[in-house]
Amino acid sequence: MMTKPLAKSAVSQKRVLDAAARIFRDYGYAGATMRVIAEEAGLKAGSLYYHYQSKDALIGAVLDVGMNAAIEAMNAALATLPPEATGRQRLEAAFRTHVATIIANGDYSLATSRVYGQVPAAIRAQHEKLRDHYGLIWRNILATAQRHGEFRGDVNLTLARLLILGALNWTAEWFKPGNRSIDDVARGFAAIVMDGIAVPAGTAS
Template structure:
């Protein structure tokens, strides 16, 4: 598997013996499920393949997850929860004097790199949002609401600073920006161009689309 991301944080330092092994095995199953789900989708995800990648016998998965849907639900939630932590952490490191529009561009890069380069969980969560049964998305939707609040604050700050073009609806603009960023998970591969180029292009489009004309 080419990339990994943490799901729900765990502190293995406080675990010992069999319990620690169980935590690691559960994480291995989740990593494998995120990998398969991000590439083959909900319908194409088979527990037998997840088990093979996790180096387990397929029946062993049921010790940790009662069903495929329980496993997928955890991955779907973790993908957005992890994105929330990652993008929030990146923004927290941005100096206070940085302009609101530039903070949006920082968030654009953090979102795209996490979605396309860092996290199979986030890729799986984004790509399968419209494929999984609604009952699986309850926790994921709660995390999406928190993530959306972070982006609303970014756009609200840009509006207050006069850094969005006149007549632009900030709510619609925000939803279109996030939709475009998420759609990259459906089409981007390294063969289509470097991720650096994709990020720079997205930032240019967002800056020029949102900012007042000069």
């Protein structure tokens, strides 16, 4: 009679979840079959139902993991910054954290971004909250910096946020470890977004 859920089950459940993330990422929601997921996890199809009620519950769990990992990593990273950190520093940290999370949980991130549009509406609705919450973190970073006069007042922050998240999420598709480092990418992106790529006005050619 144990008070906490048994260990064996948790391990197996995690293996199933990891396998599901990989298969969903490669084959999409409908293309990922329970039999292939089971094989990837070292089980038979019927056994998946011991851990997850249905295929929908599985994809729901995958989406949860990806999004929650991003939110927690972002909160942790921002919490370690000193209170006097500038908006520029905060934004750079957010860039670095987002890219790092996406690459570290690559299977989940890619599965999430690729499959989100194909998932049954009921499941998608449940995860809209998480998405909105994450968007709010970014909104705060940008708005605070603008209010403090660090970011220009004439830039549309909503547009800026959509640009940033679009660019960052896309990294999951092209980033190959070993080539460029995650920090290089994050720093480079942050520099472009904050300072632009054009030669500043009033500079001799």
